[in-house]
Structures are given as C-alpha cells and as structure tokens.
Amino acid sequence: MTKPATSAVIFGVGPRQGVGAELCFQASARGLHVFALGRTQEKIEAVTKAIEAEGGSATPLLADVTNVKQVEAAFAQIEADGRPLELAIYNAGNNRPEAFLDVTPEVFEEMWRVICFGGFVAAQATLRLMLNQQDSAPKQSLLFTGASGSLRGKAGFSAFAAGKSALRMMVQSIAREYGPQGIHVGHVVIDGMIEGEKVRSQWSDYLDSKGEDGALNIRAIADAFFALHEQHRTAWTQELDIRPFKEEF
Ligand SMILES: NC(=O)c1ccc[n+]([C@@H]2O[C@H](COP(=O)([O-])OP(=O)(O)OC[C@H]3O[C@@H](n4cnc5c(N)ncnc54)[C@H](OP(=O)(O)O)[C@@H]3O)[C@@H](O)[C@H]2O)c1
DSSP, X not given: OOOOSSEEEEESOOOSSSHHHHHHHHHHHTTOEEEEEESXXXXXXXXXXHHHHTTOOEEEEEOOTTOHHXXXXXXXXXXXXXXXXXXXXXXXXXXXXXXGGGOOHHHHHHHHIIXXXXXXXXXXXXXXXXXXXXXXXXXXXXXXXEEHHHHOOOTTOHHHHHHHHHHHHHHHHHHHHHGGGTEEEEEEEEOSOEESHHHHHHOXXXXXXXXXXXXXXXXXXXXXXXXXXXXXXXXXXXXXXXXXXXXXX
C-alpha cells in the first residue's frame, strides 16, 4: 500500500465488531492514515495493529471524548503528524434502557456527556484544524453517528434520546455554518439494532429474535458514511437514515 497522504480520525473506537472499528478499517482501505481514538488502550491498539498487519497505517489515540484536555492533546498529535485531516467521524455513544423514574441525575448527565457534549468537544477540535488545513486537504468531512433516539424518544430511552436528539440539532447548526466554508457536515441515523459485539454481548436473544438481516451490518453502516464523504460538493447529503429492510418505522 502507498503511504497515505491524508488522514481520518474516528472518535469512539471499541471492539472489532463495532461501528467505530469498522470505520477505521474502511478508512484505511480507502488509503487514509487512521487515528483510532477511544478510551480503552487495548481495544484501540488491537484495531491499529490489525490495520498495520494488513499494510495500512494507523495510530491509536487514548482519550475520553468528554475530556477537553485529552481531546486537545490527541489533536496536537494529529496536527503534528503533518498529513491533512480529510475525515472525522464522531461515533462515541452509550445506551442504557431504563424506566424513566429509575434514571438517576448522574446517569442522565453522563449519557449526555458522552453522546452530545463529546460531540461538541470533538467538533470544535476538528473544525479548528480543518479550517487551518484548507489549502492542503483535498476534501473535508465531519460526520456523526445518530440513532433512532435522534428522531424519536421511545419508552425507556429518555436519557439516550435526550442526548442523541441534542447532538442532531448541534450537527444541523454546524452544517449550516461550515458547509459554506467547504466542510461537509453530515449525520447518519442508524435506525435499528446493530449486529455487533455491544448488542451481541448484552442482548443476544433479542438480536437473534430479529432473524436474518434483521440488524444492521457494520460494513453496510460504514459504507453509508463513506458514501457521504465521497459525495461531490454540488450534491451533499446532510442526513442519511438507514435501517434493516424489515424494521418498522
Ligand atoms: N448498538 C446499537 O444497536 C446502536 C444502534 C443505533 C445507533 N448506535 C450508535 O452507534 C454508535 C456505535 O455503536 P456500537 O454499539 O457499534 O459501538 P462501537 O462503535 O463498537 O463502540 C463505540 C465506542 O465508543 C467508545 N466510547 C464510549 N464512551 C467514550 C468516551 N467517553 N470516550 C471515548 N470513547 C468512548 C466505547 O469505548 P469502550 O468500548 O472502550 O467503552 C465504545 O467501544 C454509537 O454512537 C451508538 O449510539 C448503536
């Protein structure tokens, strides 16, 4: 593989069978140097080592997306690398279905911190760097992972939906502000359950009850992100919703 000339950063990289890791592999397959940012060293290193074993190039960045100083330190590394940042994807998220009266103030606030505030921290760091690199970057995209809760507050998902819907509005606002400056800001609504390690390890029976192709495949999800990134700037999509063919909506 030839040495990548530009880079991508994925915020929220976890297990191999997850959206964050899959985005890293697909960015590498498209010739980008990958910065895999996550809060668990072993997980991000497993991803970057596997990318390098396949002939790609990748750097693990240990940071909690809710910690401004840690994200700034990670961006100092991205900037020092010298390759223009072409793509940033904010994928960090958590979920915890719970009856509304059982949601503690601490859980509510922590969910919002990871889902929404982290997106704000990541977006500011990304936009500052991208604006400085506009002469050298061939194209620039800043994309976000949404969920059903971005659009609808289902019973038992109050904290999650509050965070995801707020993130969606922030993304719309920055898309309108930075689109005219040449940065494609997009949001992908994943409207269904993901066939990945997070769900498999916690809700295996529910996942199986969905039947064949009843949950979103992580490769197909990553394809949707790269379809947005690869769009010509005369035909940009701001928001894309994706769901399994048999999912009700
Ligand atoms: N799973 C679903 O069915 C589903 C459905 C619709 C939408 N989504 C959304 O899709 C995205 C990906 O979900 P996924 O289940 O496939 O997970 P994933 O991409 O495999 O993992 C996301 C990673 O984000 C990391 N993360 C969480 N909090 C963080 C923080 N404060 N700082 C840095 N990293 C942090 C976690 O790291 P650790 O593993 O180290 O904790 C986790 O592994 C999320 O935004 C989620 O809300 C998921």
